Amino acid sequence: MLRKDFLWGGAVTAHQSEGGYNEGGKVPAVCDLTTTGEFSDFKDGIDTYHRYKEDIALFAEMGFKMYRFSIAWTRIFPQGDESEPNEAGLKFYEDLIDECLKYNIEPLITISHYEVPFHLTQKWNSWTDRRMIDCFLNFCRAIFTRYKGKVKYWLTFNEINILLHFEGKGGKQVAFESLHHQMVASAKAVIAAHEIDENISVGCMIAGYCSYPYTCDPKDVLANYKAFQDKFGYCADTMVRGYYPVYASRLWKQNNVTLNITKDDEEALKAGKADFLAYSYYMSNVVTTHQNEGESLDGAGTSENLKNPYLKASDWGWQIDPLGLRWSLNWFYDRFELPMMIVENGFGAYDKKEADGTVDDQYRIDYLRSHIEAMKDAVDYDGVDLLGYTMWSPIDIVSASTGEYDKRYGFIYVDMDDQGHGDLHRSRKDSFYWYKKVIASN
Ligand code: BG6
Secondary structure, X not given: OOOOOOEEEEEOOXXXXXXXXXXXXXXXXXXXXXXXXXOOEOOOOOOHHHHHHHHHHHHHHHOOOEEEEEOOHHHHOOOOOOOOOOHHHHHHHHHHHHHHHHOOOEEEEEEEOOOOEHHHHHHHOHHHOOOXXXXXXXXXHXXXXXXXXXXXXXEEEOOHHHHHHOOOOOHHHHHHHHHHHHHHHHHHHHHHHHHHOOOOEEEEEEEOOEEEEOOOOHHHHHHHHHHHHHHHHHHHHHHHHOOOOOHHHHHHHHOOOOOOOOHHHHHHHHHOOOOEEEEEOOOEEEEOOOOOOOOEOOOOOOOOOEOOOOOOEOOOOOEOOHHHXXXXXXXXXXXXXXXXXXXXXXXXXXOOEOOOOOEOOXXXXXXXXXXXXXXXXXXXXXXXXXXXXXXXXXXXXXOOOOOOOOOEOOOEEEOOOOOOOOOOOEEEOHHHHHHHHHHHHO
16 A cells, blocks of 8 residues: 555656746746757746646645645856845745645755756856855755745755766766766755754655666676666665765776765765655666667667567657566665655657547556556555655646657646647646546545
8 A cells, every 4th residue: 555645746847847037036047048959948838937826726636745846046046156045036936835835735846957057057067066066055055944844855956867878078077077066965965954954855866767688698687787787876876875886986997987086075975865765767778788689769779778579669769668667666675775756757748639628648547557556566565665656747848858848748738839839728638637536546
């Protein structure tokens, strides 16, 4: 059985939903200036900056117990390095938090979700510079203090391990360095949070998925294990245990990386261990060492992103694998025995809205139902301690990876498309009524 107080809900980010990118003293963050090719940038979102009350009322109608959202750093410290916070920004989130509490919805706040004040990227090239740590901490202290007594659950960085999945301009050295600074900043934020309010729980959040060896060739099995350690274990191990895992040295060596890890960093990691582990889960993957075997999903011919012949995929090629969710819950719980939360899980699809405003999204219900069942099995049969589940995203928002409006995840349809047609009107899809029943029956 799921716990009686299981935290059912949904999750969004500031930049994919708020809009109002230059209102209330906010200036653009890096994400506001990013275009994703032919589709939208993140300046407009779905206008939750002005419409959050209407949206939260709909979440409450579904029976939400938790709402995960992020705070735009640039609303609180527009440049990122000011000493005093912007009152209008603090007030905006305070009103949003109060609106959640009005319906007994517990806020779960992500402090940094793919966004950095543009000014800091100009000044220091963002997280490559360790002076970012103090700016981030200043931001954390301001919001922990202001929302003390109102917000119990926090996440420091969204999908912190994602930096290792991509090869940025500066190569691996820069990626590992930036990540080190972020993990130290996260640990220091945990310490600060506990100093300010001992009832606060701060989680680390990683992009979690499951991956399989393509064959039973021991080489494939080992390669898959190493890929899993490197992409998923690395951050969770460090942030939960409070020190780098033993395989980190192998990884640094392989990537020709040298890190400047100070004594102060080590002490912070140790003293600022995460209170719980949160992760996103959308799909699984396949790894092989065999040349020309398996069909590559990204077309790049890599050996770590193969099609799984046993699984179906979404229109964006994300392979649907509910059992992988159970597998990953087991893997993490065996490792840490720490309470966990699934803070993202959802199905991006093209929806067809009927003339009467309804949407038949049975495919979304199928996806979510099978994942929720697998999650429940992990609790019932495997003994995993799970605190909550915030699906992605309860309302249609702009896609993070493609900028599309038409890649929809919501229970609530938002009238806006990739061509910019629509008035942002909200309406209930079939899945809205289904999730309401799921929550009511726990
Ligand atoms: C997660 C991110 O990785 O995936 C979200 O934390 C994102 O920000 C979600 O929206 C779904 O991805 P996408 O690209 O379909 O929006």
